[in-house]
């Protein structure tokens with residue numbers, strides 16, 4: 001496939017046609033701040049922190065880099081004074097929304113805080129409504145959580161805040177959450193997430209709890225109703241098993 005040439009902050013980067021600007025930047029070690037982007041998921045375009053200035057045919061415009069596909073050669077700047085000023089405003093608004101969030105606080109510190117006291121609210125959690133958790137759950141096919149309510153009571157939750165039958169307790173939503181505000185509690189072989197308790201299964205090798213019964217069943221179903229060979233062991237033991245197999249194979253040669 002023909003490569004496209006993208007110059008980001010003066011650095012020449014090669015990209016595939018249609019690749020998103022944020023992904024190209026990341027691949028080339030150029031940091032663009034972002035909150036609602038995860039490489040495994042569709043861009044959410046919710047936080048707008050990933051904005052960049054793009055210049056094509058002598059015209060300049062501001063784009064949202066996580067959802068901006070690069071189709072032809074172009075130049076981009078990700079840290080101009082104008083962009084920093086826009087990020088400062090966005091972060092000030094987010095800080096007012098979620099004053100408890102350390103992630104937002106440290107980003108706001110970097111860009112400087114504007115006065116947005118009129119927007120302040122005492123929301124009591126650190127969710128910035130970026131939608132990544134909902135997207136992750138939807139990708140799994142579970143759709144256990146969604147955005148509910150409107151205005152300042154808008155939040156992510158299960159239907160009626162009740163334990164959801166669709167939730168398998170896998171924790172993917174918490175894993176992708178940029179502010180770490182989805183609580184997972186694990187004690188005595190029980191994982192609690194989204195107001196639901198899940199019994200955990202122990203790893204066949206090391207004996208550590210590692211997966212909920214529901215997630216284990218979900219994986220079995222995805223595997224055509226068959227328990228996968230490595231499904232009964234945790235990620236650490238699986239990696240060790242794979243490494244052992246590689247060693248054994250290379251010794252045979």
Ligand code: SF4
Nearest residue numbers: 137167168170171173
């Ligand atoms: S823990 Fe529940 S809500 Fe979160 S991704 Fe897994 S199934 Fe969805």
Ligand code: SF4
Nearest residue numbers: 127128130131133177
């Ligand atoms: S809980 Fe986390 S991932 Fe979900 S919308 Fe809020 S900040 Fe984003």
Ligand code: FES
Nearest residue numbers: 034045048050066
């Ligand atoms: S990362 Fe692009 S809008 Fe949030």
